[in-house]
Amino acid sequence: xxxxxxxxxxxxxxxxxxxxxxxxxxxxxxxxxxxxxxxxxxxxxxxxxxxxxxxxxxxxxxxxxxxxxxxxxxxxxxxxxxxxxxxxxxxxxxxxxxxxxxxxxxxxxxxxx
Amino acid sequence: xxxxxxxxxxxxxxxxxxxxxxxxxxxxxxxxxxxxxxxxxxxxxxxxxxxxxxxxxxxxxxxxxxxxxxxxxxxxxxxxxxxxxxxxxxxxxxxxxxxxxxxxxxxxxxxxxxxx
Numbered sequence: 001x002x003x004x005x006x007x008x009x010x011x012x013x014x015x016x017x018x019x020x021x022x023x024x025x026x027x028x029x030x031x032x033x034x035x036x037x038x039x040x041x042x043x044x045x046x047x048x049x050x051x052x053x054x055x056x057x058x059x060x061x062x063x064x065x066x067x068x069x070x071x072x073x074x075x076x077x078x079x080x081x082x083x084x085x086x087x088x089x090x091x092x093x094x095x096x097x098x099x100x101x102x103x104x105x106x107x108x109x110x111x112x113x
Numbered sequence: 114x115x116x117x118x119x120x121x122x123x124x125x126x127x128x129x130x131x132x133x134x135x136x137x138x139x140x141x142x143x144x145x146x147x148x149x150x151x152x153x154x155x156x157x158x159x160x161x162x163x164x165x166x167x168x169x170x171x172x173x174x175x176x177x178x179x180x181x182x183x184x185x186x187x188x189x190x191x192x193x194x195x196x197x198x199x200x201x202x203x204x205x206x207x208x209x210x211x212x213x214x215x216x217x218x219x220x221x222x223x224x225x226x227x228x229x
Binding site for chain 2 (some may be wrong): 103
């Protein structure tokens with residue numbers, strides 16, 4: 001069965017620091033990739049997604065992610081975080097022929113002002 | 114960490130019948146649960162927010178009479194798809210608000226519904 005690994009479970013940064021959250025998956029075929037964010041007390045929101053094309057995907061709020069097929073990775077980045085980025089971040093993968101997602105465990109990000 | 118159990122993991126039903134999906138938080142009390150639906154080639158879409166002891170809040174375009182949500186206790190929320198149609202075939206997943214931050218997997222394992 002496929003799996004999704006988010007190696008950073010808790011990340012603490014100061015404002016203006018750069019962010020990179022790792023996401024690796026184990027499926028060998030075509031995949032669709034997602035990053036979601038969940039702010040405290042709110043529901044999940046889509047940050048960005050990759051289906052095909054340019055492997056560097058830009059999302060909302062200054063986030064971007066790069067799909068590196070050879071590394072089975074889809075890491076999330078932001079050059080300069082803000083206090084308002086404090087949230088839980090989830091990576092999700094669906095096989096290309098399916099729409100059933102597998103979620104990573106999530107990464108809790110705390111940004112100190 | 115937070116543990117969420119969703120049942121059943123998959124179900125096939127006939128058109129016109131109703132299907133109930135359960136979402137349980139096993140090790141903590143959850144005042145808020147979220148129900149999502151996944152369509153092919155799309156991201157998760159929020160259907161409704163389930164609040165313990167009160168009526169669920171539905172997103173625009175989601176029929177509350179068709180997708181009945183009950184959150185009668187702090188550990189259980191149910192989603193009932195009434196008078197199911199083939200177009201209701203989808204992947205449904207719940208998520209639980211586990212406090213300021215979760216320390217584990219807050220999603221249920223999901224339910225794949227096929228209506229024939």
